[in-house]
Amino acid sequence: MSGGGARRVLEAWRLGVVKYGDTLKLQERLVADRRAGRVPDLVLSLQHPPTYTFGKRRTDHNLLVPESSLAGLGAELHRTERGGDVTFHGPRQAVLYPILSLRDVGLGARRYVEGLEAAMVEVASLYGVEARPRGRCTGVWVGDRKIGAIGVRISSGFTSHGLAFNIDPDLGYFKHIVPCGIANKDVTSLRQEAKVELPPDEVIHHQLVQSLAKTFRFTDVKVKDDSECTEMVYSAAA
Numbered sequence: 001m002s003g004g005g006a007r008r009v010l011e012a013w014r015l016g017v018v019k020y021g022d023t024l025k026l027q028e029r030l031v032a033d034r035r036a037g038r039v040p041d042l043v044l045s046l047q048h049p050p051t052y053t054f055g056k057r058r059t060d061h062n063l064l065v066p067e068s069s070l071a072g073l074g075a076e077l078h079r080t081e082r083g084g085d086v087t088f089h090g091p092r093q094a095v096l097y098p099i100l101s102l103r104d105v106g107l108g109a110r111r112y113v114e115g116l117e118a119a120m121v122e123v124a125s126l127y128g129v130e131a132r133p134r135g136r137c138t139g140v141w142v143g144d145r146k147i148g149a150i151g152v153r154i155s156s157g158f159t160s161h162g163l164a165f166n167i168d169p170d171l172g173y174f175k176h177i178v179p180c181g182i183a184n185k186d187v188t189s190l191r192q193e194a195k196v197e198l199p200p201d202e203v204i205h206h207q208l209v210q211s212l213a214k215t216f217r218f219t220d221v222k223v224k225d226d227s228e229c230t231e232m233v234y235s236a237a238a
Contacts, residue, residue, distance in 0.1 A: 051076045
């Protein structure tokens, strides 16, 4: 974007691999801080160790193995207050948790979810993958195969939780659940579907953040790198 209009900056916190329980606590704190105006609109960009999560509907029947067996799979289980059904998070899956004021962004809940879907669709297209939403089936699909999941929480107009985009996770973990509660549908990844060689995961994380920022009309992104304690600002329109 150009001209002398007001700049709208989205902070992107690059956190690397973080345990799911730690991000739950972090999101709770950041939502409270965002509501009080102590932090700006921001997005957490990270990956999780192998983790299964339920949404607030508690559809335990969509876990296809005994809960007691999950430790043997090297996975944790968490029950959350986000929307959506059971899903899996793991290495080589890009996770974004936006902490936004929807009033400031100028969106309602449905348009917000559509924006998350649009960001994943755009990034998939960079690698020759034609992904799209599927009506009432929230998330992003390549044919009948799901490549990106969405589960959000909106409390008094402030968002948490978000999206999970499969770069190249171990898809075997999804066989132990009914992913997002949708039976007889496969899960796929960018690695399986891409027409070209993929860059490092960090590049795809960056592209997702950039696409998200453009979709929600931020002009700039300020990156905070937790591992290097550095900051970088770039244009969301670049």
